[in-house]
Amino acid sequence: MEDLALVVADAPVVAAGVFTQNVVRAASVDYDAALTPADNMRVVVTNSGNANACTGQRGVDDTRQMAALAAATCGADPDQALVMSTGIIGEFLPMDKVAAGISAAAGQLATDEAALVAAARGIMTTDTIHKLSEDRIAGSQGDVQIVGMAKGSGMIGPNMATMLAIVLTDAALTPSAAQQVLRQVVDSTFNCVSVDGHTSTNDTVLLLASGAAEKSPASGELLDRFRAGCLRVCTDLARQVAADGEGATHLITVRVSGCATRDDAHRIAAAVANSPLVKTAVAGADPNWGRVVSAAGYAGVAFDPSRFDLYMNDVLIYKRGAPVAIDAASLSADLAARHETVIDLRMNEGQAAIEFWTSDLTAEYVRINADYHT
Secondary structure (H helix, E strand, C coil): CCCEEEEEEEEEEEEEEEECCCCCCCHHHHHHHHHCCEEEEEEEEEEEEECCCCCHHHHHHHHHHHHHHHHHCCCCCHHHEEEEEEEECCCCCCHHHHHHHHHHHHCCCCCCHHHHHHHHHHCCCCCCCCEEEEEEEEECCEEEEEEEEEECCCCCCCCCCCCEEEEEECCCCCHHHHHHHHHHHHHHCHHHECCCCCCCCCCEEEEEECCCCCCCCCCHHHHHHHHHHHHHHHHHHHHHHHHCCCCCCCEEEEEEEEECCHHHHHHHHHHHHCCHHHHHHHHCCCCCHHHHHHHHHCCCCCCCCCCCEEEECCEEEEECCEECCCCHHHHHHHHHHCCEEEEEEECCCCCEEEEEEEECCCHHHHHHHHCCCC
16 A cells, blocks of 8 residues: 655755644644754655644654654654655554555655656545646756645645645755745645635645755746746646545636735635535536626625626626626536636736636535545
């Protein structure tokens, strides 16, 4: 069973982290948050199947032991290791199995694609597929690589991070620049994805930068290019997480534009994306625009209902406060045929815009979560 992943750097690397804002936090989250940003990390160990959350002092001690065991595989100090856990809340880690898993993973370390896929599979829980993304940017001395892996399928609700992810790069970054870039990128990607609106206790996104591709830390235009590459990788991963929502049959992209502020756009998009009625309508291929319009209306954003337009899969269905005559059967067939449904709200109140990703809500989601623990 693939239930543990080990990522080891040959030399100390820069590390940054962004974490859940749930006040109930797993031991691994508090442990990592105290150590990042940093410039001396060597290893990340992740276990799946057990969140090690709400486990008291024993959970704290087990996290520290995991870090020490992982650090020992590469001759590092315990405070050079970061820990991520995911799975069932409220159960103690089986540390004998964790120790055996770390030892086994250390013996299988490699730098090829198969090892990367194995690591991505090792962090999965209810995910149906592993999630990887890659990008390259032009550096001052050649290409700079950015590779990301993520897990997430349920208990996904934005307020960073909504899942687990590790972004690896050979870019040279200072700890402060890495932290700043990661926080900015997360805000536009993993904070714009939701499956069920439920923010986890364990959400963690880590960025590790080895500096192997550059002689000096990126700044100016090069740092901007890195940020753009990191944004592409994390956008792809965020979409993969939403598309793999538990029981999902559709990826839903909610586009909101023409708002007075980005926060307004985010509030409206999140309200639409998290509406069970919108999500079930998409599952049933029902172009029920009333559900979308009403969700936008309770988002807590002041706007003029007579000014905004609504498109679904590029079909205008609501314009300036009134419905538009459409071929409902044709649009329904289009919704059923496409894996991605695009809901596009144009508020005509300003210039701010956002994209937000979610999945439809099906009976399979209920079955998975009803049976998850018992």
